[in-house]
Amino acid sequence: MKRPDQVKTAPDQGLGDRVPPGQFVTEKFPVLTYGSEPKINIATWQIRVFGLVQQEITLNWEQFSTLPWRTVNADFHCVTQWSALDNTWEGVDFADLVEATGPLPETNFMMAHSYGGYSTNLPFDIVMQEGLLAHKQDGEPIGKSHGWPLRLIVPSLYGWKSAKWVNGIELLAEDSPGFWEQRGYNNNGDPWKEERFWPELTR
Ligand SMILES: Nc1nc2c(c(=O)[nH]1)N[C@H]1C(S)=C(S)[C@@H](COP(=O)(O)O)O[C@H]1N2
Numbered sequence: 001m002k003r004p005d006q007v008k009t010a011p012d013q014g015l016g017d018r019v020p021p022g023q024f025v026t027e028k029f030p031v032l033t034y035g036s037e038p039k040i041n042i043a044t045w046q047i048r049v050f051g052l053v054q055q056e057i058t059l060n061w062e063q064f065s066t067l068p069w070r071t072v073n074a075d076f077h078c079v080t081q082w083s084a085l086d087n088t089w090e091g092v093d094f095a096d097l098v099e100a101t102g103p104l105p106e107t108n109f110m111m112a113h114s115y116g117g118y119s120t121n122l123p124f125d126i127v128m129q130e131g132l133l134a135h136k137q138d139g140e141p142i143g144k145s146h147g148w149p150l151r152l153i154v155p156s157l158y159g160w161k162s163a164k165w166v167n168g169i170e171l172l173a174e175d176s177p178g179f180w181e182q183r184g185y186n187n188n189g190d191p192w193k194e195e196r197f198w199p200e201l202t203r
């Protein structure tokens with residue numbers, strides 16, 4: 001892995017403290033998918049919220065679309081060092097969907113599950129605060145390769161925490177590593193602290 005002091009960083013690009021250390025700004029929004037892209041039929045699409053809840057819920061697309069929508073403007077930072085600035089996302093507040101289930105007080109973590117088997121773990125308070133279940137990007141339905149019809153967006157963490165094709169939210173008391181977190185990615189993934197890989201891999 002390149003060390004941060006060997007790569008061109010944000011200050012060279014005149015963006016000041018807008019871009020985390022070791023990142024390059026890209027104009028386009030690249031696709032980053034491990035494995036093949038799941039094929040999703042909107043007629044059978046579902047999202048399920050389960051685990052430490054009073055009342056588990058499963059919604060189809062029609063039911064999901066009746067929830068209140070909001071728009072979020074955010075930057076996106078991938079651990080492979082590209083950052084895409086000023087993305088507009090529209091969708092449902094993660095907290096609105098999850099509060100409908102009555103999360104139990106011992107919920108400290110969550111796992112996002114996706115069509116195709118991808119997963120990523122997150123601290124519950126961060127996602128409740130800023131998580132968006134996004135259906136549109138820059139005014140258009142999210143592209144099929146970018147997670148259509150629904151992806152999680154958690155702007156303050158590296159992109160791998162923003163699960164595409166999300167179909168499950170599992171509330172947990174104990175943390176447990178998701179797909180990339182089991183394969184060498186840092187458990188937390190804060191781009192401002194460059195929490196890219198397991199500490200023992202970057203030493
Ligand atoms: N289901 C799923 N979600 C995923 C991934 C993936 O491979 N599968 N890749 C992650 C990574 S590493 C990044 S940087 C972003 C990339 O999103 P994009 O392909 O829309 O740029 O999605 C994240 N979410």
Ligand SMILES: [Mo]
Binds near residue numbers: 032078080159160
């Ligand atoms: Mo990524």
